[in-house]
Amino acid sequence: xxxxxxxxxxxxxxxxxxxxxxxxxxxxxxxxxxxxxxxxxxxxxxxxxxxxxxxxxxxxxxxxxxxxxxxxxxxxxxxxxxxxxxxxxxxxxxxxxxxxxxxxxxxxxxxxxxxxxxxxxxxxxxxxxxxxxxxxxxxxxxxxxxxxxxxxxxxxxxxxxxxxxxxxxxxxxxxxxxxxxxxxxxxxxxxxxxxxxxxxxxxxxxxxxxxxxxxxxxxxxxxxxxxxxxxxxxxxxxxxxxxxxxxxxxxxxxxxxxxxxxxxxxxxxxxxxxxxxxxxxxxxxxxxxxxxxxxxxxxxxxxxxxxxxxxxxxxxxxxxxxxxxxxxxxxxxxxxxxxxxxxxxxxxxxxxxxxxxxxxxxxxxxxxxxxxxxxxxxxxxxxxxxxxxxxxxxxxxxxxxxxxxxxxxxxxxxxxxxxxxxxxxxxxxxxxx
Numbered sequence: 008x009x010x011x012x013x014x015x016x017x018x019x020x021x022x023x024x025x026x027x028x029x030x031x032x033x034x035x036x037x038x039x040x041x042x043x044x045x046x047x048x049x050x051x052x053x054x055x056x057x058x059x060x061x062x063x064x065x066x067x068x069x070x071x072x073x074x075x076x077x078x079x080x081x082x083x084x085x086x087x088x089x090x091x092x093x094x095x096x097x098x099x100x101x102x103x104x105x106x107x108x109x110x111x112x113x114x115x116x117x118x119x120x121x122x123x124x125x126x127x128x129x130x131x132x133x134x135x136x137x138x139x140x141x142x143x144x145x146x147x148x149x150x151x152x153x154x155x156x157x158x159x160x161x162x163x164x165x166x167x168x169x170x171x172x173x174x175x176x177x178x179x180x181x182x183x184x185x186x187x188x189x190x191x192x193x194x195x196x197x198x199x200x201x202x203x204x205x206x207x208x209x210x211x212x213x214x215x216x217x218x219x220x221x222x223x224x225x226x227x228x229x230x231x232x233x234x235x236x237x238x239x240x241x242x243x244x245x246x247x248x249x250x251x252x253x254x255x256x257x258x259x260x261x262x263x264x265x266x267x268x269x270x271x272x273x274x275x276x277x278x279x280x281x282x283x284x285x286x287x288x289x290x291x292x293x294x295x296x297x298x299x300x301x302x303x304x305x306x307x308x309x310x311x312x313x314x315x316x317x318x319x320x321x322x323x324x325x326x327x328x329x330x331x332x333x334x335x336x337x338x339x340x341x342x343x344x345x346x347x348x349x350x351x352x353x354x355x356x357x358x359x360x361x362x363x364x365x366x367x368x369x370x371x372x373x374x375x376x377x378x379x380x381x382x383x384x385x386x387x388x389x390x391x392x393x394x395x396x397x398x399x400x401x402x403x404x405x406x407x408x409x410x411x412x413x414x415x416x417x418x419x420x421x422x423x424x425x426x427x428x429x430x431x432x433x434x435x436x437x438x439x440x
Contacts, residue, residue, distance in 0.1 A: 076283025200238025219265035247288030284386035291385030319355015342377035
């Protein structure tokens with residue numbers, strides 16, 4: 008049976024079921040109900056496991072989840088119960104987090120270029136920790152929220168081993184930070200720390216080390232101007248899937264080493280971060296319905312299959328355009344009709360020729376009414392999806408194993424409260440077999 012968890016449908020399953028088996032069952036339900044809608048399946052246990060991995064790999068770094076990555080309220084609520092902070096970039100994101108009962112001191116307003124009335128709103132609700140990287144922003148903050156606690160965002164050393172570059176838009180050169188600290192002092196503002204972001208989905212662990220080294224230089228400049236520097240924000244860029252080009256452990260070797268060297272234990276500096284895809288990417292799997300099919304004959308007597316599904320680049324697959332993602336579709340057992348494989352392309356449902364998900368992949372032959380599954384679809388997907396051409400967004404379902412109490416070996420009170428919350432909900436419900 009299905010219970011309600013924070014306005015989302017959650018199914019509790021016995022341990023050992025794979026996501027493929029769970030999705031197969033959900034497809035059967037859709038077929039029985041004559042539903043052809045695409046749907047997401049979110050594994051809440053995956054999110055909890057990621058939290059435990061983070062605490063083990065980065066014991067000194069408190070995660071402030073980047074809401075922009077995936078603002079699903081169920082995900083935000085679970086992360087809030089687990090004890091993360093939140094990186095918000097706008098008034099709306101701040102509102103969504105505060106609505107969960109999260110205190111304002113667990114939010115960093117991590118947008119270096121903010122709208123004035125958003126800054127005034129942050130003052131009203133007590134979100135006083137925010138980033139900046141230019142003189143105009145300092146003057147704006149002085150007008151709108153003069154008692155804010157400020158964090159200087161610096162430009163990290165360049166690297167080509169990232170999915171999305173951010174340094175072309177944000178970040179102060181370390182050599183130029185003197186004038187910003189000086190101006191902040193003249194304006195009577197309080198600068199409390201330094202932040203950086205090496206770039207989204209970074210697979211260069213040395214980039215993290217070099218960025219910490221530069222942050223130390225900026226820290227020392229701030230101290231020389233009399234500021235009480237006590238916060239280091241190491242940003243995001245952490246991988247979120249098992250097929251990423253680097254592991255979180257490889258990054259930890261360099262990042263933890265640099266932090267321990269330049270900001271040793273006992274120095275009085277709090278370390279935070281802004282991971283997004285690390286927590287969200289692998290937790291969500293998208294299942295789409297094949298709504299149409301074309302067969303194109305190619306040279307050499309071969310056929311190319313063109314499949315049209317009911318989600319595309321204007322919806323959840325916007326990450327192909329904005330996040331430079333690559334998709335690896337799979338076929339659920341429900342749609343396995345033959346072992347023979349064909350070159351195939353996959354297209355979204357809109358009338359735009361740009362709406363292409365996969366240029367060429369190898370799949371068994373499918374038919375109208377079959378399904379195609381896409382793993383690792385939790386980061387920068389549904390957060391930016393639209394309903395262009397009147398195409399609806401996929402429905403969201405949630406799954407959790409019944410053995411979540413197995414996490415009781417961990418004493419973190421927030422994790423325990425999250426597990427208790429879920430286990431309370433399962434009481435009185437049947438399990439999925």
